[in-house]
Amino acid sequence: MNVPFAPVRGLLHTDYMKVRPDFRTIANPYDPAEEIALVPAIAPDVAVFHGFRGDRFGNVVTSGTIDAKLIAQASRVTLASVEQVVDGDLAREPHTGALVSGMHVTAVVHAPRGAHPTACAGHYADDAAHIREYVRAAAADETFRAYLERYVLGTRDHRAYLALVAEARVAAAGRA
Amino acid sequence: MSGDFTAAELMAVAIARRLRDGETIAVGSVSPIPASACLLAQARHAPSARLILLGSPEHFPFDGGLQEFYNFAVRGGLDVFFASGAQIDAHGNFNLSVIGDPARPRVRLPGGRANGVLAFVARRLLLFRTEHSRRVFVPRVDFVTAPGTTPPGVYRLGGLEAVITDLAVLEFRREPGRLEVGSLHPGVTLDRVQACTGFPLVAPAPVPVTPAPAPEELALLRGPVRERLEAFYPEFVRQQA
Numbered sequence: 001m002n003v004p005f006a007p008v009r010g011l012l013h014t015d016y017m018k019v020r021p022d023f024r025t026i027a028n029p030y031d032p033a034e035e036i037a038l039v040p041a042i043a044p045d046v047a048v049f050h051g052f053r054g055d056r057f058g059n060v061v062t063s064g065t066i067d068a069k070l071i072a073q074a075s076r077v078t079l080a081s082v083e084q085v086v087d088g089d090l091a092r093e094p095h096t097g098a099l100v101s102g103m104h105v106t107a108v109v110h111a112p113r114g115a116h117p118t119a120c121a122g123h124y125a126d127d128a129a130h131i132r133e134y135v136r137a138a139a140a141d142e143t144f145r146a147y148l149e150r151y152v153l154g155t156r157d158h159r160a161y162l163a164l165v166a167e168a169r170v171a172a173a174g175r176a
Numbered sequence: 177m178s179g180d181f182t183a184a185e186l187m188a189v190a191i192a193r194r195l196r197d198g199e200t201i202a203v204g205s206v207s208p209i210p211a212s213a214c215l216l217a218q219a220r221h222a223p224s225a226r227l228i229l230l231g232s233p234e235h236f237p238f239d240g241g242l243q244e245f246y247n248f249a250v251r252g253g254l255d256v257f258f259a260s261g262a263q264i265d266a267h268g269n270f271n272l273s274v275i276g277d278p279a280r281p282r283v284r285l286p287g288g289r290a291n292g293v294l295a296f297v298a299r300r301l302l303l304f305r306t307e308h309s310r311r312v313f314v315p316r317v318d319f320v321t322a323p324g325t326t327p328p329g330v331y332r333l334g335g336l337e338a339v340i341t342d343l344a345v346l347e348f349r350r351e352p353g354r355l356e357v358g359s360l361h362p363g364v365t366l367d368r369v370q371a372c373t374g375f376p377l378v379a380p381a382p383v384p385v386t387p388a389p390a391p392e393e394l395a396l397l398r399g400p401v402r403e404r405l406e407a408f409y410p411e412f413v414r415q416q417a
Contacts, residue, residue: 008293009293009296009297009331010250010292010294010295010296010297010331011292011293012326012330012331013320013326013327013330014292014322014323015273015319015320015321016273016292018278019279019319033329034330034331035329035330036331063233064236064238064240064241065233065236065238065241065242066241066242067243069240069241069243070241070243098239098240098241121233122233125410128411
């Protein structure tokens with residue numbers, strides 16, 4: 001929409017109004033008896049989301065529970081990773097979930113299990129053991145750096161990352 | 177906790193009994209006890225309740241993401257909304273944002289973003305907390321994520337109704353804007369609840385006791401409700417088993 005701010009019903013008399021000086025209070029111009037909060041627009045440079053299917057036009061079908069349509073319309077660059085790339089035109093086919101129009105999408109990347117360690121609805125559940133490992137690692141800078149080094153910076157690509165995750169799972173099962 | 181039920185089961189039953197048939201009820205994420213309460217109510221006395229359980233794709237009737245859910249809520253779509261509270265004070269203010277000085281928080285919490293809006297628009301806000309302690313029930317919250325009461329002229333369709341804990345049910349009285357003891361769970365004394373609460377509590381005399389779960393309610397909780405809950409709260413179900 002490219003509007004500079006939005007009125008919000010709520011937020012008034014919360015401490016968000018104190019810690020965010022850019023949140024303002026005005027009298028509703030159409031009903032001056034009402035106080036209303038204003039918040040500035042967020043215009044991300046890049047949005048990234050994961051979807052079920054994508055096509056060569058950039059159309060992506062994803063879960064309707066995430067705000068993919070919203071962030072795709074708000075950002076300058078929108079990248080989608082998908083479980084599957086399909087022939088045809090998703091915008092012309094019936095679908096379940098939400099369709100993010102290729103008009104909003106800059107690039108689609110084929111990345112099966114791309115939501116790991118979180119879940120991809122209808123495809124796979126979250127990897128609770130890996131999330132626990134991440135949470136433990138994220139508690140301190142040193143262990144977090146080691147996590148990044150091992151899983152992110154130290155892997156050549158997403159396939160290598162998934163292979164390492166599978167290896168770690170087998171090792172953990174061996175210890176149990 | 178006495179009897180053949182857990183604190184989580186007692187809380188779920190106490191919550192379920194407050195839910196009415198035909199209501200539209202939403203539960204935030206990381207809230208397995210209210211989610212089980214909703215499923216219990218739907219299975220027992222509220223078959224026409226409409227449930228929105230965040231985290232469960234099966235119970236999210238929108239395809240426009242949380243944006244669509246918020247729009248629905250702000251328009252007045254929610255009869256009931258559930259949230260937790262890292263800190264709750266006597267005036268019904270609650271904090272799900274930061275612990276400590278907001279400029280240098282000791283703990284930063286993830287639950288604040290929605291509640292600064294949803295607490296204004298849900299007609300009945302129910303808070304649940306499995307730890308009734310002085311670090312939760314504080315004289316003054318470190319950060320007001322949502323206020324118990326607001327002055328006239330502020331768009332507010334509803335607000336806090338009650339807080340359900342592992343020890344008691346605290347009812348929020350909008351006049352005079354204060355949390356009071358509603359009922360004590362079986363086997364819990366008023367002294368104990370007061371000792372675990374960081375502000376003076378007002379209680380009726382005699383203090384009602386939260387009714388224990390009926391065998392039928394426990395059977396539903398441990399059978400069909402647990403089965404449905406497992407799809408989106410597998411860890412919680414495992415811990416409860």
